[in-house]
Amino acid sequence: MLELAIDKKVEPVVIKDLQRHPAKNLVTHVDFLRIDMNKDIVTSIPLNFIGEEEDNEAMRLGAILNQFITAIEVSCLPANLPHTIEVDISNLAMGEHISLTGLTMPKGVTITALTHGDIEAHDQSVVAVQEPRLMSEEVEKEAVDSEGEEGADDKSEGDSE
Incomplete structure (x- = not known):
């Protein structure tokens, strides 16, 4: 979340779209979305996988970490909006996985995929440790x-x- 001065008035905004020059990696265009601080917003948040491979016994033995989802759509008040969601993989054993319902979410943050009725029908694997x-x-x-x-x-x- 950012604060943007528009006609001498400061407005809370989030970045909706960011475009970069293909060769120079310079920002060429930014779309901002004005937000109401008292209403929930829906946005995509990247997942940050923590727990190094050398900390995980299964991966030291040759297992492969498969990341099926790298970002999730969440709903929350702008003040509760996290920059990332941490996923701890250090204790995953061979054949185990973490699903959406297994993620630890910050207070006030809801995964939108799990709000569409039957949770089990919308629960997805986020990451798994598998035998190569x-x-x-x-x-x-x-x-x-x-x-x-x-x-x-x-x-x-x-x-x-």
């Missing part, structure tokens, strides 16, 4: 190879008769 496919494919390949070797032994025994 390569690891599971190697395990499957080893299992197939060991079965193939046993089958080859049986075949060669049958051919010699």
Whole structure:
């Protein structure tokens, strides 16, 4: 939230759109949205994933962190508007995830997706710690190879008769 002076009057605003020059990364245009400090606003807030990979046991063992959502739409009074929502991934084990209902929201901030009736129907995974496919494919390949070797032994025994 910002305060913008318009005709010598200070107005509370939020940035609605920001455009940058493609090569120079300079701001070329900004759209502001005037807000009423006593009414809820709906806006998208970025998620900040905290808890380094070296702090997470599963990721040290080769797990992959999949971030399915990087920002969420929230509703709140402008005074309660957070800059980011923190998501702590340091304690996630292999196969575990954090969903929208598992996020810790600041006081007065509501996730809009969870206000549309059945919470379970709108709850989504935000982040998950998963076993890499390569690891599971190697395990499957080893299992197939060991079965193939046993089958080859049986075949060669049958051919010699």
